[in-house]
Amino acid sequence: MxxxxxxxxxxxxxxxxxxxxxxxxxxxxxxxxxxxxxxxxxxxxxxxxxxxxxxxxxxxxxxxxxxxxxxxxxxxxxxxxxxxxxxxxxxxxxxxxxxxxxxxxxxxxxxxxxxxxxxxxxxxxxxxxxxxxxxxxxxxxxxxxxxxxxxxxxxxxxxxxxxxxxxxxxxxxxxxxxxxxxxxxxxxxxxxxxxxxxxxxxxxxxSIINAEIIKVSLNAYITMKIGFANTVAQMCERTPGADADVVTGTLGMDKRISPSYFRGGLSYGGTCFPRDTAAFVRFCEQCGCNGELIEASEEVNRRHNRHLCEFVLEQISSVKDKTVSILGLAFKPQTPVVVESPAIELIDELLKNGADVTVYDRFAMDNVREIYGERLRYANSPEECISKSSVCVITTPADEFKQIDENCITSPIKLIDCWRILDPSRLGENVEYVPMGRGQEVEGCVGASVQ
Ligand SMILES: NC(=O)c1ccc[n+]([C@@H]2O[C@H](COP(=O)([O-])OP(=O)(O)OC[C@H]3O[C@@H](n4cnc5c(N)ncnc54)[C@H](O)[C@@H]3O)[C@@H](O)[C@H]2O)c1
The missing domain is CATH 3.40.50.720 (NAD(P)-binding Rossmann-like Domain)
Incomplete structure (x- = not known):
């Protein structure tokens, strides 16, 4: 029935x-x-x-x-x-x-x-x-x-x-x-x-009140995890031989931590995490208790966005032209939502600095076009996007971007991989590979092996 x-x-x-x-x-x-x-x-x-x-x-x-x-x-x-x-x-x-x-x-x-x-x-x-x-x-x-x-x-x-x-x-x-x-x-x-x-x-x-508190607490907790993983990624990036994925991947094997939402990458955004953390802090205030822990997560998240912009600006300072391609515009793969997306803050910063920006995202192009109109170029595929630039930034770990290899790259390019989704050995000689969250390579330093 x-x-x-x-x-x-x-x-x-x-x-x-x-x-x-x-x-x-x-x-x-x-x-x-x-x-x-x-x-x-x-x-x-x-x-x-x-x-x-x-x-x-x-x-x-x-x-x-x-x-x-x-x-x-x-x-x-x-x-x-x-x-x-x-x-x-x-x-x-x-x-x-x-x-x-x-x-x-x-x-x-x-x-x-x-x-x-x-x-x-x-x-x-x-x-x-x-x-x-x-x-x-x-x-x-x-x-x-x-x-x-x-x-x-x-x-x-x-x-x-x-x-x-x-x-x-x-x-x-x-x-x-x-x-x-x-x-x-x-x-x-x-x-x-x-x-x-x-x-x-x-x-x-x-009870209804318990369920309401559980809802606003869950996302607030996850943002702390994300902030921690991003802090570890920044640490590793500045430390020769270090690799954020090995560090958080191993920490996540501890049951008390778990690997879920525990990978250094970009800041959280979208329609939930930023709103739910703010609401958690607001409810703390209403109850007369201290929401500093989650306020700190919010601040860590904002600073991590700044870090992305500074990282990319530094990378483009050494290239002749300022042509930049961005792969990934939504706050995460498989969605058109660009609310509080790290890519949006990055685009603003690049335009402010006179860069010529080409973008691609399978789902979010219309939403980005609504914001920027003719100020950006819009590509129809990752390959076309990459071909228009001397620096490319991959901002989301979308499956489509994981397929990028030397066949997609026709001229010399610096490739900034915010989530370390690519294998540099498959990218060919035209690519200078710049992973965030990974320190300068040190010879003889192995990633990790589990026995
Ligand atoms: N988007 C997320 O990832 C997510 C995750 C968990 C929880 N939530 C929560 O779920 C809720 C809904 O979020 P959403 O993203 O689906 O919102 P949305 O804005 O996409 O959709 C809301 C819909 O409600 C309709 N609506 C408004 N007033 C109405 C009324 N009086 N009668 C009938 N329809 C009405 C609107 O026309 C709209 O289509 C929010 O409280 C949000 O915080 C969202």
């Missing part, structure tokens, strides 16, 4: 979640206030770039996954509604709940008009801890005319997914977190995940 479920907010995450449900056998109703987006989904065309998404929407859009602008359909046709609308950052580091509140108002009103006995609202947007108790539950009570756990339940169920692999992260989470207003609501959400997930994840059931 097909289970029926609804998702409100069909953006980068909500559309992926709705698609994951539909693909795993749920009849899914998706709601968004953006009519163009709704029409596109129903026509089988994904309005969002995310690996795997387009193919599923072309099969299920308008059928097993039906989009609408009408919030009432979630109440009429389903018993569980996930809310995944955006929560923009506020100047003080907190999140604005205005879109979640607007969605809950529409949903509460629809429930008020309905005669059904119960509905479960699952907030999945990232929020400042305390939002559900202080704002969302009172709002639902006001607009539905019902009381919590007497006609509706609320769960807080945040997502731990990364852009570029959202579908596979939804299907194969390390764990599922459900903050519940009542055990029966948590049971229902747990059963939904047992059916939707392809792995068999642990499902943590707890």
């Amino acid at each position: 097909r289970d029926v479920i609804s998702v409100v907010g069909l953006g980068k995450l909500g559309l992926c979640l709705a698609t994951c449900f539909a693909e795993r056998g749920f009849d899914t109703v998706g709601v968004d206030i953006n009519r163009d987006l709704v029409d596109s989904i129903n026509a089988g065309v994904s309005p969002i770039v995310e690996p795997g998404l387009g193919e599923i929407i072309s099969r299920l859009g308008g059928k097993e996954l039906r989009a609408t602008t009408n919030h009432d359909q979630t109440i009429e046709q389903t018993d569980v509604t996930f809310i995944l609308v955006s929560t923009p950052s506020e100047p003080d580091g907190g999140f604005s709940n205005k879109y979640v509140e607007a969605a809950l108002k529409s949903l509460g009103e629809a429930l008020g008009r309905s005669e059904k006995s119960n509905h479960i609202f699952v907030v999945s947007s990232t929020v400042i801890p305390g939002s559900t108790d202080k704002s969302f539950i009172p709002l639902l009570e006001e607009y539905s005319g019902r009381k919590l756990n007497e006609g509706f339940n609320v769960c807080y169920n945040p997502d731990f997914v990364a852009l570029g692999k959202v579908l596979s992260d939804f299907w194969n989470p390390d764990f599922v977190l459900v903050g519940q207003s009542e055990p029966s609501a948590g049971d229902r959400i747990a059963s939904v995940y047992r059916r939707m997930c392809k792995n068999d994840p642990a499902i943590v059931r707890t």
Whole structure:
């Protein structure tokens, strides 16, 4: 039997979640206030770039996954509604709940008009801890005319997914977190995940406030790891014979550390880490405790961006012309998102210094063109991008860039490899290879061997 479920907010995450449900056998109703987006989904065309998404929407859009602008359909046709609308950052580091509140108002009103006995609202947007108790539950009570756990339940169920692999992260989470207003609501959400997930994840059931704190704490913790790995990379870069990958790779073998998100490279960016660290600090302040640890991570991250710019400027100072190519524009591979991307700060700095910049990224070209217009040149392939420059910077560890070898390089070039993804022995004589995070080579100094 097909289970029926609804998702409100069909953006980068909500559309992926709705698609994951539909693909795993749920009849899914998706709601968004953006009519163009709704029409596109129903026509089988994904309005969002995310690996795997387009193919599923072309099969299920308008059928097993039906989009609408009408919030009432979630109440009429389903018993569980996930809310995944955006929560923009506020100047003080907190999140604005205005879109979640607007969605809950529409949903509460629809429930008020309905005669059904119960509905479960699952907030999945990232929020400042305390939002559900202080704002969302009172709002639902006001607009539905019902009381919590007497006609509706609320769960807080945040997502731990990364852009570029959202579908596979939804299907194969390390764990599922459900903050519940009542055990029966948590049971229902747990059963939904047992059916939707392809792995068999642990499902943590707890209070709503614990779940809210866990969500803002997780990303804040990961940024500390990233900052540490980047600090080790800078250390190694300045130390003859040292190699950041050997150092962090070995440290990561210790179970207390783990190798995940523990590789020196560029600063973190995107739509989550910078926002979530700021929110963690904000919540610390609200609680009257000290957020210095995470403020330090933020500062380390900003300085690491400066370090990239200085590193590249130093490298171009010794070449005759200032033609620079940048491979990778988004904050990570496989996504078009350029928000807080290290490549963007680098482009700004290069343009300020009079460089002639050519760029390439399989997913993010349109977003970069919107920012820079004619101030940059845009290449159609990594090879074309490289051919336009005397210095090339690889800013993301995209699989496509890992294929670069001497056949892609037709004239002498300095190649700055920020993530050490290339094997210099395959690059040929035209290339001066400059890895970040690795000190000057010392003869007889081996990388590492594990026995
Ligand atoms: N992007 C990430 O990597 C990521 C990861 C984990 C958590 N999150 C959190 O998930 C939430 C959603 O993020 P996103 O990146 O998908 O946002 P998004 O901006 O891509 O999408 C939000 C969607 O909600 C729709 N919307 C707004 N108000 C609505 C309403 N009243 N009713 C119906 N639809 C409405 C918008 O039209 C838009 O399509 C945020 O809280 C974010 O912090 C994001």
